[in-house]
Amino acid sequence: MIPGPDRIIACPHCGFLAKQHTLLSGNTIGAILWSDGKMEAPMLPEFPAVTKCRGCKRFYWVDEAEVKGEIKPFDDKSERVPEEWKRAEPIEHLTIDEYIEALDAGVGTDAEKERYLRVHFWWAVNDIVRRNPNAKIPAKYIEKLRENLRNLFVLLDERNPNDGIMKAEIAREMGDFTQAIRLLEDISTNLRWVADTIIELSKQKNSSVMQLRPD
Numbered sequence: 411m412i413p414g415p416d417r418i419i420a421c422p423h424c425g426f427l428a429k430q431h432t433l434l435s436g437n438t439i440g441a442i443l444w445s446d447g448k449m450e451a452p453m454l455p456e457f458p459a460v461t462k463c464r465g466c467k468r469f470y471w472v473d474e475a476e477v478k479g480e481i482k483p484f485d486d487k488s489e490r491v492p493e494e495w496k497r498a499e500p501i502e503h504l505t506i507d508e509y510i511e512a513l514d515a516g517v518g519t520d521a522e523k524e525r526y527l528r529v530h531f532w533w534a535v536n537d538i539v540r541r542n543p544n545a546k547i548p549a550k551y552i553e554k555l556r557e558n559l560r561n562l563f564v565l566l567d568e569r570n571p572n573d574g575i576m577k578a579e580i581a582r583e584m585g586d587f588t589q590a591i592r593l594l595e596d597i598s599t600n601l602r603w604v605a606d607t608i609i610e611l612s613k614q615k616n617s618s619v620m621q622l623r624p625d
């Protein structure tokens with residue numbers, strides 16, 4: 411993994427500065443793939459596409475923020491770099507409550523953005539139980555999560571095999587095992603192993619998020 415420069419970006423609402431890490435190159439060595447589609451790759455971290463401004467507490471899409479400049483790797487102590495750039499804190503992923511707030515506030519202004527918010531809200535809730543099968547999803551999130559999954563299901567297009575698998579996983583996690591299996595009947599060969607794993611879990615009436623292991 412080779413880090414790229416840190417971009418200094420300005421909140422589109424109030425101009426508050428934040429730091430956006432970049433990568434020159436990464437790879438999927440040591441990556442873990444989960445049944446909900448989340449990939450955890452130590453050498454290819456996923457940077458946030460949406461964040462909450464620390465200045466005005468409003469949400470913004472990172473690619474819509476003005477880039478004020480860049481700090482090259484190992485240059486963060488340099489006198490050439492303005493002090494306010496050095497002080498800017500890295501942008502962070504939203505929390506579960508912030509995803510709910512962002513969806514309610516209409517931050518997902520088109521289908522792609524709505525999909526991002528809904529997928530990441532789902533993943534953030536699953537993170538609670540991802541490595542701890544004994545953990546429980548807090549009751550206050552359960553109805554919001556189900557509503558989110560129903561809306562995400564509609565956004566996904568099962569003619570696309572990746573979307574088809576995600577729809578099946580949503581059905582499985584919501585306990586509709588028959589539909590999960592039906593959605594996976596015609597999945598193309600290179601994704602067959604994923605489909606077969608989700609079918610197997612559905613037959614066991616298992617609705618928990620699971621790590622996927624090829625072979």
Ligand SMILES: [Zn+2]
Nearest residue numbers: 421424463466
């Ligand atoms: Zn702001």
